[in-house]
Amino acid sequence: MALKNEKNKIIREKKSFHLINIQDTNSLTISPQLSTNFQASSLQFFLGIDSITNSAGVQGGCLDPMQGMYWTWLSGYINLKLEGHYPSASTSFQYHLGGYRAPFNTLQTVEIEIPDAKYLEIPIDIEKLFTQAEDSTPDHIMSPGKEAMQLSKLTATMFPSSVK
Amino acid sequence: MSKQFLLAAFIVILLVAFRSREKPLFVAPPSWPQPHYDFNENPLTASKIALGRVLFYDPLLSADSSTSCSSCHSSYTAFAHTDHALSHGIHDSIGTRNAPALMNLAWKKSLMWDGAVHHLDLQALAPIAHPAEMGEELQHLTLKLQSTGMYNVLFKNAFGDTLVTGERTLKAIAQFMLVLVSAQSKYDSVMQGKTQFTLQEKKGYRLYQQHCSGCHAEPLFTNDEFAYNGLPADPKLNDSGRMKITGDPKDSLHFKVPTLRNIEVSYPYMHDGRFMNLTAVLKHYSTSASALPLNNPKLSLPLPLTPADRVDLLAFLLTLTDKNFLFNPDFAYPKKIIEQATKESERLRK
Known part of the structure; x- marks a missing residue:
C-alpha cells in the first residue's frame, strides 16, 4: 500500500499485506503503517500478491496458508475468492483468482484519488465484475490461466477511481 | 607474543571441543553442489526438527486420524510406499500417482511429479489437503494441534510459545524433510x-x-x-x-x-x-x-x-x-520424543 502526493512523491508501507474477508468485520478496517504527515492525493495498492512473495517459502500473518488464500495442489496465492449463487438461476459461481507466472500474472494495480483525510471509506462494487464479464466467462475458475487472467483484469474496476 | 598465541590456540581448541560435542543438524556432502533451499529463511534447530518429525508420523494430520505422512513414506523404503502403486489415503482412497521416495530434498528446485510445488515449505500442504490423501484443512489442523497437550510442549520448545500457526507447522515439517540426506551408499x-x-x-x-x-x-x-x-x-x-x-x-x-x-x-x-x-x-x-x-x-x-x-x-x-539412511534411528518413529512431550504436558496440567 502506498500514498502519492501532488508532486508525485510516493511513500510505501513496509511489509504491506492486508487480507480483507467480507465475513470478518474486523478485517474491513485497515490501519496502514504510513506517515500521517503526508499530504496524499492518491492511494495505490496491488490487488493480489506479487511474484517475489509468491516464489518465497511459507509465510505468516495474513500470508499464512491457513488463511485459505493459498492453493494446496499448486504453489501460489489466491488473490481473490468470490463464491455464491445467482438469485435468478440455480447455478452457483466459484472464483478463486490467482496465478503469478508469465504470461498469466493476475496481479492488478489500483489507484484511487483521495482527499487529505485521516479516515477513508472505499466502497467496493462487486456487481461491476459481473456486468463487465463476457457471457462466455465460466461459472467456476479455480486455477491460473487465461480465464483467471481475463476476469482478474476486471477486479480492479470494482474500486472507484476517486473517493471524497 | 607466544603467550598470546597460546591463548588463541587454547580458545580455538575449546571452541572445537565444544562444537564437536553436538552432531551437526545438516551436513551437505563436500563434493555436492550447494543446496537450493535457503536455510537462512528457516534456520534448523533440533527442537523444530523434532516437532516436524512428530508431525510427519502423526495421523492427526488427516481428516479422520487414519493417515500420516509416514503411511505412504516409510523410512525403511527410503520414504516411498512399497505396498501401493498409487498413493493410498483416507477412506481407502486411491490417488493418481506413486508416492515418491524422500531424500536430499534440500537440493530440489521443485517438488511433486509435475513440479506443482515450488518450495519445500509448502510441499506438505498438498498431501494434507488432497481429498484422496489426508483430506484435512490447514486451518482445522492448527486447531487440532493447538488443543493437543503434547503439541503445546513441542511448539513451545520449537518456537518459544505454544501458538500453532500454519507457517510454524509447515516450517517444522520442512525441517524434518531437509535432514533426510542420503549420501553414504x-x-x-x-x-x-x-x-x-x-x-x-x-x-x-x-x-x-x-x-x-x-x-x-x-x-x-x-x-x-x-x-x-x-x-x-x-x-x-x-x-x-x-x-x-x-x-x-x-x-x-x-x-x-x-x-x-x-x-x-x-x-x-x-x-x-x-x-x-x-x-x-x-x-x-x-x-x-x-x-x-x-x-x-x-x-x-x-x-x-x-x-x-x-x-x-x-x-x-x-x-x-544407503543402509545408514534407511535405518537411521533419527528418522524413524519418534517414540521417545512423543513420550517425553506427553509426560511434560501431563506434568504441566497438574
Missing part, C-alpha cells in the same frame, strides 16, 4: 576412495554413465528436471504430467526425473508405479520403442543394452542403497 564410499566396486559393478557404472547419467546425473542421481521416457499414458489415469502445470503441450507426459539413490528399496517404479521391479524398468528402457515421439536429446529408445549389460547395470544400481 557403497557408491559414495567408492567415490571417496574408501572401497572399490566389484568388476560387475564397475561395468554397470560405465553403462550407467553412458546411458542414464544424462537425466539421472551424479551426485544426486537426478537432474531435477522433467522428461518423457517413452511410456504410453495409462488410459484410466490420463495423466498429462508437467503439462497440467505449464499448459504447454511440449510438456505433455513429462514427469520429474526421480533419483536413483536407494532405488533398490523404493519400488514400485515410475510416476504411476506401473513397474514392480527394476528388471521390468530396465526391460522397458532396453526393449521398448517410445510410445510417442521422444523429442529428448538425452534419450533414444530402446537403449542398446544386452541382457548381460542389464545384469551389470542392476549390480551398479544396488550400490546406491
